[in-house]
Amino acid sequence: MPVNVKKEGMDIPSEGFAPVPGGRVRYRIADADQNGIPLLVLHGGPGCTWDYLEPLSALEGGRPVIFYDQLGCGDSDRPDDPSLWTLERSVDELVAVREALGLDRLHILGQSWGTMLAVEYMLTRRPAGVTSLVLSAPCLSASRWAADGRRYLQSLPDDHRQAVLRAEETGVYDDPAYGEAMMAYYRRHLCRLDPWPACLTRSFERLNTEIYLQMWGPSEFTITGSLRDFERAERLHEIGVPALFTCGEFDEAAPATTAYYHRMMPGSEIAVFEGASHEHHLEDTADYLRLVREFLAGAEITER
DSSP: OOEEEEETTEEEOSEEEEEETTEEEEEEEETTTOOSOOEEEEOOTTTOOSGGGGGGGGOOSSOOEEEEOOTTSTTSOOOSOGGGOSHHHHHHHHHHHHHHTTOSSEEEEEETHHHHHHHHHHHHHOOSSEEEEEEESOOOBHHHHHHHHHHHHTTSOHHHHHHHHHHHHHOOOOOHHHHHHHHHHHHHHTOOOSSOOHHHHHHHHTOOHHHHHHHTOSOSSSOOSTTTTOBOGGGGGGOOSOEEEEEETTOSSOHHHHHHHHHHSTTOEEEEETTOOTTHHHHTHHHHHHHHHHHHHHHHHHHO
16 A cells, blocks of 8 residues: 655555665555654664564554664665764665655654664754654663663672673673673563563564674673764754653663653653563553554644
């Protein structure tokens, strides 16, 4: 089915490839026959896929929901060119996807690294036609993210904590003890469901580690990649569209830090999901979808 957004008089197929700097990205449009303002979803990572955001395809409200695997990820082209894995090119990619799909008006939902991409796009491109932002499990200050991670690390059992510190000191991250420690951390702060949903497992299995290592680094707690100096919290007031921040009670994007971002963005809204973590859209799907649905509808009323 075609999405009801036209580009040069042509319907856009509900699945396909969009040309972007460096190659092509694979996209899919859920509810493509709906007439509402589309929602463009930016997945986390970097280097991840959109599989784990699959429940958002059930977002009702009469609007298309658009997913795409960023370049080098999932079903998109995977060029062997490390120079492509930059924040700037990722923003250029977002611009190209929007152009290819004819998204004159849209909402943007970013999750984790996707919030960095969304905010950088808004600050550097000052785009017209963006009705609202949903920033879920946000990372908008690398230094605050690292500090929160260090604080969480202190609450792990001593053997897990020592395994992480040893890996950071030696640079050896393939020690099974480190893997066990990180899984214990993830089960507290990434996803608290047991077992993990299949869509999340698929994203982990398909992670492009080359991109992740270059842009973030091997450690969750010491950021050594190109995003290590990403600090945009103090500029959030420059973004003049309605925004909703969401996080889980035990989120890697800690509630206190997410509340700080909220305060830096006048007029924004915030929701903290009790008992949930980084993947709160999986841990409390019904309430998450209801909240986002209501927020998008309210932003459209405000826009009028």
